[in-house]
Amino acid sequence: MGGTGAEKPTLIRWEERGGERVAVRIDGRLPEQLRPIRIEVGVLGNADGSALVEYGATRVLAAVYGPREAVPRHVALPDRAIIRCRYHMAPFSTEERKTPAPTRREVELSKVIREALESVVLTEMYPRTSIDVYMEVLQSDGGTRTAAITAASLALADAGIAMRDLVAGVAVGKVDGILVLDINEVEDNYAEADMPVAMAPSLDKVLLLQLNGVLTHDEFIKALELARRGILEIYKLQKEALRKKYVEVETSTTG
Amino acid sequence: MIAMSITPSFQPVMPKLKRYTMETLLARGVRLDGRRLDEIRNIEIVPGYVEKAEGSALVRLGHTVVLVGVKTDIVAPFPDTPNEGVLVVHAEFVPLASPTFEPGPPDENAIELARVIDRSLREIRAVALDKLVLEPGKHVWRVFVDIYVLNHDGNLFDASMLGSMAALLVTRLPTPVKTEEGYRVDRTKYTMMLPINHKVVSVTLAKISGKLLVDPTYEEEQVADTRLVVAVSDDGRIAGMQKTGMGSLDYKEVLTAVSIALNKAKTYLNKLEEVVVPYRAKLEEELSKQKKEAEETAPPPPVPRREHLEAETIEQPEVVEGAVAEEEEGKEPE
Incomplete structure (x- = not known):
């Protein structure tokens, strides 16, 4: 959207496939196709919970510390845990080096991600404590905030923190007039719209919703539906990754 | 800047009884202040509230008061957009506005607000940034x-x-004066209205x-589970969106909320049409009148003669009319 000085690449090609004309994206995906997603849970030794999530080349690491004593004391709440949340991009994660100091963008994203997590974490079970969620974008190729929230909810689950549901996120974009799922960086640079969405999939609740760009009412309805479908797919992968970790634990202790 | 986003621990006390009253009334479709659920409070817009600013507007929405000022200067464009002007949106929650605001750099709420407004204006190209170029790339x-x-x-x-939209609509660009290094701004005389493509409200x-x-009022926001901000353009498209606040929306609630927003945007847009658009027209008329007068009273431009050009020592600053540097055509020496 910012538009770069370079010439705009062809983002959508039309191909004949089985007698039908289909739109093919710059990375070969169909409009409603996710990138290859890889999820790994419990990747860090020190954290109480952690997860690594990859959406194509986008790679985000999340770690959870807590529930632990809230410091300074005055920030603690008597009836619930507070959530402290940081979304941060590594300086080397982007095309041009990103300053390690928090930018206005990171401040905003830390806020919307925290607010999304607040409604799934059963904070009332851990009064006077702090649950700290740290997300580091190691490599950025579009959709980093949604990958970050997917990773954060897995890290919370891995830390054994009680939750109403997992959270899965994905961004839908409008590229050359076509709605595409799981927008990547090149597409985002020239997109007419980029809409990150995160949901609690089994509760059918929307926890994060932003729209950068312009959509008609009809397009918005379709884009939200497309996001929901993508989120349900990612949710399956999340549960698989969590189960896989416990299967490993089980076999290692009994076997 | 704070490195993390933390659950706010300072929350003003909301009496349980008030919350209960609010919820009981809502069940009957009434609000504490007597409004219907989809009713917007009284809107008042005062365009040109700060005369010294290039554009400004004071907005009252019920008891909420926001003042927006527009200032301009001339800079080098961003390298990736050499043919576009620069738009910067900044929000200050000044401590005199609320017991919950503290002095200091903008917190996450102010940053979020500014960024949401910035995106809603930028993505639809509400301001015609392509018409704000004096010299491309420079x-x-x-x-x-x-x-x-x-x-x-x-x-x-x-x-x-x-307030932002109203202030931009009544913004006049000062006079760019060419100097040796580039341009300086002569703020004693305006040349043109800021070119606007779209009106956007949220x-x-x-x-x-x-x-x-x-x-929602402040009290309602304290009780609310969450909020959804929907930016709507004058051609009925969605120009931006942001869910803000803890809590969640059901999938269906999002769809309902967006439909309501698209419908209610007319109330704000009509107010702009009613108060701000005529004010802009008035300023525009004044500008064209001034221009005409200046042309009539000013002595005819000296006809430069080729042999005099080099000898001329008193250099007159070249005044560029309009943002796009247009070479004055014609008036060739006979």
Whole structure:
């Protein structure tokens, strides 16, 4: 959207496939196709919970510390845990080096991600404590905030923190007039719209919703539906990754 | 800047009885202040409130008061957009506006507000940034939109969006004067109105015990589960969106909220048409009148003669009319 000085690449090609004309994206995906997603849970030794999530080349690491004593004391709440949340991009994660100091963008994203997590974490079970969620974008190729929230909810689950549901996120974009799922960086640079969405999939609740760009009412309805479908797919992968970790634990202790 | 986002621990006390009254009334479709669920509070816009600014507007939305000022200067464009002016949106939650605001750099709420408004204006190209170029890649106008919240009684998003749009609509660009290094700005004389492509407003909905309310007050925001801000353009498209606040919306609630927002945007847009657009027209008329007078009273431009050109020592600063540096055609020496 910012538009770069370079010439705009062809983002959508039309191909004949089985007698039908289909739109093919710059990375070969169909409009409603996710990138290859890889999820790994419990990747860090020190954290109480952690997860690594990859959406194509986008790679985000999340770690959870807590529930632990809230410091300074005055920030603690008597009836619930507070959530402290940081979304941060590594300086080397982007095309041009990103300053390690928090930018206005990171401040905003830390806020919307925290607010999304607040409604799934059963904070009332851990009064006077702090649950700290740290997300580091190691490599950025579009959709980093949604990958970050997917990773954060897995890290919370891995830390054994009680939750109403997992959270899965994905961004839908409008590229050359076509709605595409799981927008990547090149597409985002020239997109007419980029809409990150995160949901609690089994509760059918929307926890994060932003729209950068312009959509008609009809397009918005379709884009939200497309996001929901993508989120349900990612949710399956999340549960698989969590189960896989416990299967490993089980076999290692009994076997 | 704070490195993390933390659950706010300072929350003003909301008596349980008041919350209960609010919820009981809502069940019957009435709000504490007597409004219907989809009713926007009284809107007042004072365009040109700060005469010294290039453009400004004071907006009252119920008891919420926001002042927006626009200032301009001339800078080098961003390398990736050499043919566009620069738009900067900044919000200050000044401590005199609310007991919850503290002095200091903008917190995450102010940053979020500014960024949401910035995106809603930028993505649809509300301001014609391509018409703010003096010399491509070298000198362009930079337009600062500064949002000053003066009294917080809820729905800062809509009030700030309305104030920003109103201020931009009544913004006049000063005179760029060419110097040796580039340009300086002569603020004693305006040359043109800021070119605008679209009017954008936002409609905020709050969710309280399963009901969706338009234009929440501060009290309602304290009770609300969450809010959804929907920016709507004058051609009925969605120009931006942001879910803000803890809590969640059901999938269906999002769809309902967006439909309501698209419908209610007309209230804000009509107010702009009613108050701000005529004010802009008046300023535009004044500018063209001034231009005409200047042309009539000014002595005819000296006809440069080739042999005199080099000898001429008194250099007159070249005044560029309009943002796009247009070479004065014609008037060739006979």
